[in-house]
Amino acid sequence: MPLTQPPRDEDGNVTPHDHDGIGAGDTIIRRISSEWVVRGKNGKPRLSSLAFKPSSGPNGGMSIDLEVLILEDELSPREHVTTPRWTGSIWWPARTIRAQNLMVGFEPLEEDPPHPPNPYHGEVWSKVVKGNKRPFTSSQQDDLRKTADWYVAIDGVAIVEESEPGSG
Amino acid sequence: MERLQALIRLPAGWDGYRARPVEFNTAEFALRMLERLCPSGTPTPWIVPGIDGDVQIEWHFAKGDVELHVLRPNNVHAWRQTEQTGDDGEELELTNDFRPILSWVQEISEPDVAADAAAA
Numbered sequence: 001m002p003l004t005q006p007p008r009d010e011d012g013n014v015t016p017h018d019h020d021g022i023g024a025g026d027t028i029i030r031r032i033s034s035e036w037v038v039r040g041k042n043g044k045p046r047l048s049s050l051a052f053k054p055s056s057g058p059n060g061g062m063s064i065d066l067e068v069l070i071l072e073d074e075l076s077p078r079e080h081v082t083t084p085r086w087t088g089s090i091w092w093p094a095r096t097i098r099a100q101n102l103m104v105g106f107e108p109l110e111e112d113p114p115h116p117p118n119p120y121h122g123e124v125w126s127k128v129v130k131g132n133k134r135p136f137t138s139s140q141q142d143d144l145r146k147t148a149d150w151y152v153a154i155d156g157v158a159i160v161e162e163s164e165p166g167s168g
Numbered sequence: 169m170e171r172l173q174a175l176i177r178l179p180a181g182w183d184g185y186r187a188r189p190v191e192f193n194t195a196e197f198a199l200r201m202l203e204r205l206c207p208s209g210t211p212t213p214w215i216v217p218g219i220d221g222d223v224q225i226e227w228h229f230a231k232g233d234v235e236l237h238v239l240r241p242n243n244v245h246a247w248r249q250t251e252q253t254g255d256d257g258e259e260l261e262l263t264n265d266f267r268p269i270l271s272w273v274q275e276i277s278e279p280d281v282a283a284d285a286a287a288a
Contacts, residue, residue: 033183033184033187035178035182035217038228039214041228048214048216050218056239057220060220063183063186085181085184087184089184109186112186114179115180121185138255139255
């Protein structure tokens with residue numbers, strides 16, 4: 001069933017919210033650019049913390065795709081999240097994100113050249129406002145990393161850094 | 169230098185959503201910051217683009233991690249995590265004085281003399 005329209009401010013911008021129509025078990029996908037691959041303490045490739053940070057703009061969130069909406073349109077989620085250019089992606093059930101005191105909302109994006117429309121786009125927002133921003137805490141970023149799994153993997157890259165041999 | 173030049177040339181939407189390339193002024197500021205932080209011998213950091221024209225400089229060693237998130241010129245969020253700081257790490261907001269970071273990077277990147285001696 002299509003989601004109800006999200007709340008908007010007087011300028012028409014979607015405001016941070018936790019959407020009732022996004023179910024606890026719904027799959028939340030986050031696209032991951034290869035630009036975010038670094039080498040960790042163990043010398044092996046892993047994701048930078050930037051992959052788990054929201055936009056630094058006012059009311060900024062972390063962009064996601066809502067798998068259930070893509071499936072309802074009988075499209076391939078894997079194809080959608082790797083278009084227009086190839087990226088990896090990770091996923092969580094919505095309940096896992098909400099358990100970290102974060103909100104999962106719906107923010108469909110209209111075409112804005114050169115960007116194509118993305119009617120399945122959403123955002124993860126912090127509930128806590130600092131100034132006009134909604135930064136994630138270190139703990140929330142760490143939890144997002146630890147609870148994520150690959151949706152479309154980037155070969156040889158870890159989400160969570162493996163401990164060095166003998167480090168416990 | 170080459171890495172920063174590549175990041176200011178990233179295409180719009182490089183993250184699969186609507187990310188902007190790294191802002192020229194932010195890249196230039198990050199370069200000046202690195203010149204002060206990286207005298208010869210300092211390990212080369214990872215340089216990672218943010219989605220709002222920002223950029224993050226990262227060092228990761230067995231002894232710990234240091235990340236400098238350059239949001240824009242004179243606005244840097246610094247974070248480090250070592251055995252001493254615990255899981256949440258230590259954070260600083262910086263403008264143009266990066267002296268605290270010099271010691272952060274040195275601490276995590278210097279050879280572990282005790283471990284080397286034990287190994288020998």
